[in-house]
Every structure is written in structure tokens, then in C-alpha cells.
Amino acid sequence: xxxxxxxxxxxDLAWWAEGKSERELARRLSNAAxxxxxxxxxxxxxxxxxxxxxxxFQSGGRNLRESVRVGDYEVQxxxxxxx
Numbered sequence: 001x002x003x004x005x006x007x008x009x010x011x012d013l014a015w016w017a018e019g020k021s022e023r024e025l026a027r028r029l030s031n032a033a034x035x036x037x038x039x040x041x042x043x044x045x046x047x048x049x050x051x052x053x054x055x056x057f058q059s060g061g062r063n064l065r066e067s068v069r070v071g072d073y074e075v076q077x078x079x080x081x082x083x
Contacts, residue, residue, distance in 0.1 A: 004032045013047070022056060022077070026066035029054065033070040049073050 004017050015032045019025040040047065047070075054068045056077045064077040 004028060022064055022066045025056065026054075026068050026077075030069040033068065037071050053078055 004015055013036070015029055015036075017025055017028045017032070019028060037047075039045075049070070052070055052073065052075050054075045054077045056064055064079065067074045067076045069075075
């Protein structure tokens with residue numbers, strides 16, 4: 001997907017993107033998740049939802065309200081890991 005980068009190693013997968021707002025990033029990462037889940041269905045791959053985490057890197061602190069949608073699962077940005 002344009003503007004989304006990804007990396008996988010053995011059983012780990014990461015997506016990252018840049019954006020101007022929390023909402024924009026959540027939307028872009030949700031779209032990346034949709035594309036990844038489509039690929040997974042076509043290739044017989046399943047992901048462990050309990051291991052999914054979203055981290056938001058920014059300057060200055062903020063209480064994040066958006067979430068990343070991964071299939072039927074909402075992933076909140078980790079408030080403790082967010083910088």
C-alpha cells in the first residue's frame with residue numbers, strides 16, 4: 001500500500017506509517033490491516049489477536065482516542081508505549 005511500510009520475520013509482523021494526525025494514522029494502519037488479512041485468508045495464515053499492539057510516536061504527550069481496526073478487533077494505541 002502506498003505510504004505504508006511493513007516488515008515480517010518468522011511469526012512477527014510490523015506496519016508503520018507517517019501522518020499528520022492520530023486519526024489519519026489509525027485509518028491508514030487499519031487499511032494496511034485489511035490488506036494483510038485479505039492476504040492471510042488467501043494463504044491460510046492466522047494472526048494471534050492477543051499479540052496485536054499499536055504504538056504512536058509523537059513529540060509532546062497526548063491522551064490518544066483513536067484505535068486501529070484489525071478485522072473485527074479494535075486495537076487501542078498503547079498509552080504506556082506511546083511516545
